[in-house]
Structures are given as C-alpha cells and as structure tokens.
Amino acid sequence: MTLRALHEGYEVIGIRHGWAGLVEMVRDKSCDNSENFQALTEEIVDRAGRTGGTFLHSSRTNPGRVYEVRRARAFEGQFSGEKTT
Numbered sequence: 001m002t003l004r005a006l007h008e009g010y011e012v013i014g015i016r017h018g019w020a021g022l023v024e025m026v027r028d029k030s031c032d033n034s035e036n037f038q039a040l041t042e043e044i045v046d047r048a049g050r051t052g053g054t055f056l057h058s059s060r061t062n063p064g065r066v067y068e069v070r071r072a073r074a075f076e077g078q079f080s081g082e083k084t085t
Contacts, residue, residue, distance in 0.1 A: 014037065014056045
C-alpha cells in the first residue's frame with residue numbers, strides 16, 4: 001500500500017513507537033515532533049521488507065490509560081483513563 005501511494009504521488013509517513021508516537025505528539029507547528037514519525041520512501045520500505053521486523057518500533061501504550069504527564073496537550077481532558085460501560 002505504501003509503495004502504491006508513493007507511486008501515485010502521495011507523501012507517506014510512518015508513526016514511530018505505535019500509539020505512544022501519536023499520544024506524545026504535540027499539535028503545534030513550532031514543536032519538533034520528528035521523534036514521533038518518519039517519512040517513508042521506496043528505499044526505506046524495500047529495505048524493511050528484506051530485513052523483517054519493525055523499523056518504526058512499537059509500544060504497549062493504551063491511549064485510554066495514558067497518565068496526564070505523558071498525554072499531549074492536544075488530548076487534554078479527552079480521556080479519563082476509566083472504562084465506560
């Protein structure tokens with residue numbers, strides 16, 4: 001899917017560290033979020049396909065259970081960390 005999107009002219013990014021990369025991203029143009037994403041190129045995707053594993057890394061972060069200190073400002077007040085039934 002990534003290669004097709006690239007061939008059709010789209011810019012494709014990968015979110016680093018799974019949910020943690022999204023939860024910790026700060027929605028401010030002046031903020032450097034480069035640790036949380038990676039621009040994907042055909043070369044990067046081809047190399048990853050040959051080596052296996054995850055080059056973007058993963059995490060066990062559950063976005064509904066993120067402590068307030070780790071939660072990005074964009075998500076303040078949106079999650080209580082408690083399950084609702």
